[in-house]
Amino acid sequence: MNWLDLYEQARASGEAAAGYYNRNVAVRTAEGMVNVRIPLDAADSMDVRLWTEQDVLGCIRPYVSQAPELRHSSSDPCFQVHHFIDGRVLDSFSPRGSAVPPHVIGDVVAVMDQLVRIPQEKAPGLPADWPDSGDVGGFGRRLAKLTQQVYDTHRDVYAEIFEDFGIPAEPLAVLESQWDGLTSRPFAVLHSDLHRKNMIVSGGLTWFLDWELALWGDPLYELGIHFHKMDYPVDQRSEVLRRWREGLPEASTTGPPSDLDLYLAHERIKSAIVDTVRYSKQLVGADRSMRDHLTDRLARKLNAARPVWDAAPDMTRERVAQTLAPWVERQSWTP
Structure with missing residues (x-):
């Protein structure tokens, strides 16, 4: 596959889904659809950035079942190619503040559990001044x-x-x-941006996108930022909290x-x-x-x-x- 041609097709496309940091363009190839992910020029940096997304996707692949597969990455020009997930963005039919389908709650807790089980030695490297696990x-x-x-x-x-x-x-x-x-809680790999626009529902499963803000940190922060951005109805928020406490290791939820x-x-x-x-x-x-x-x-x-x-x-x-x-x-x- 000619990756540079895919990049040029994506750049020229007028159809893209854009967040604050990347454009996502679906491109058809002889082997099927792929998602070409291109950083936005001059995006305001408003979040802690620890790792490259391609390093995160490589790290989590053996552990996280419902994340995009990285097909290719390039630093010059800067872009990634992910496998295409054919489904509906959760926000498009369940906007912020509304109830989500019940299976989404289970999928969210499952991905949080999968992430806390990634050993530190399998995660990308950390800066010398990053807080130690448990700090x-x-x-x-x-x-x-x-x-x-x-x-x-x-x-x-x-x-x-x-x-x-x-x-x-x-x-x-x-x-x-x-x-x-x-x-004190042992640190883990965190997605750090689990919200409705970063979830695609397909075939009764929830896929989790946009891993560029992943961190090594307190698992409770994952839950906190998730609650803040999801704005669940009260009963579903309580359900997520209950299942999170029951499903994750006790050390992660204390x-x-x-x-x-x-x-x-x-x-x-x-x-x-x-x-x-x-x-x-x-x-x-x-x-x-x-x-x-x-x-x-x-x-x-x-x-x-x-x-x-x-x-x-x-x-x-x-x-x-x-x-x-x-x-x-x-x-x-x-x-």
């Missing part, structure tokens, strides 16, 4: 440090917006004293509910900052329907974070739109 406080501070860096990077441009939204200049300070109180609450608080803060930046950029050139959709979503994310800072969750779509309007107008103006 959960160090891991939490690593997450918080990146979130603060995202804030600092955009502080000058978004200063007035952050202030109006009630985002403090040191947004992570409220959590600092709590990291050392976390229970600890009080406050440990999970701390990770959720971090994700709410991170989302308030990151999505203020991302959504404001998406508002430039958006039509009325998309503007309403984005400002409503951002209001909800801000309201989820504000109690962490002891502020009332009183942001409205109208207030968000009013605050962002001058910034959006400046970006839309061309001389």
Whole structure:
């Protein structure tokens, strides 16, 4: 197979599914469909990046049953080719906040269990300064440090917006004293981005995509970021938690509910900052329907974070739109 030809076909295609870091293009070959995955130019880095996705896919292949198979990767030009999974993205028929098909819960817990069973020696290498396994406080501070860096990077441009939204200049300070109180748990490979747009349902099974944010860290963080991004109905959230505690090794699930609450608080803060930046950029050139959709979503994310800072969750779509309007107008103006 001529991989470079596949890459050029994908680059020229007007049909792609794009996240924040990659374009995914389905390309037909003589051997069947494949997914060509191309990094987006100048994507804002808003997440901890530890490994390359191709290294992660190679690591997890003997252990994780429902992840894409890596067919080819190239560093120049930069792209990957994955086997194509023919199915429906979970978000397309079960959007955030709604109940998921029952089998999805079982599949989610199963992939979390498969990941915690990967030995450290089989995972890609770690930086010398990465927290040791079990140093959960160090891991939490690593997450918080990146979130603060995202804030600092955009502080000058978004200063007035952050202030109006009630985002403090040191947004992570409220959590600092709590990291050392976390229970020690052995580290594991984490997907770190298990949400509805990264799941494809096919033939009664859930396939898990987009492994570029995989980490070596606390298994409870996997559950925390999953809960934050899925926004399950209460009964399904409880079901996931119960099955997670019953299905994973006891060492991976030990600890009080406050440990999970701390990770959720971090994700709410991170989302308030990151999505203020991302959504404001998406508002430039958006039509009325998309503007309403984005400002409503951002209001909800801000309201989820504000109690962490002891502020009332009183942001409205109208207030968000009013605050962002001058910034959006400046970006839309061309001389």
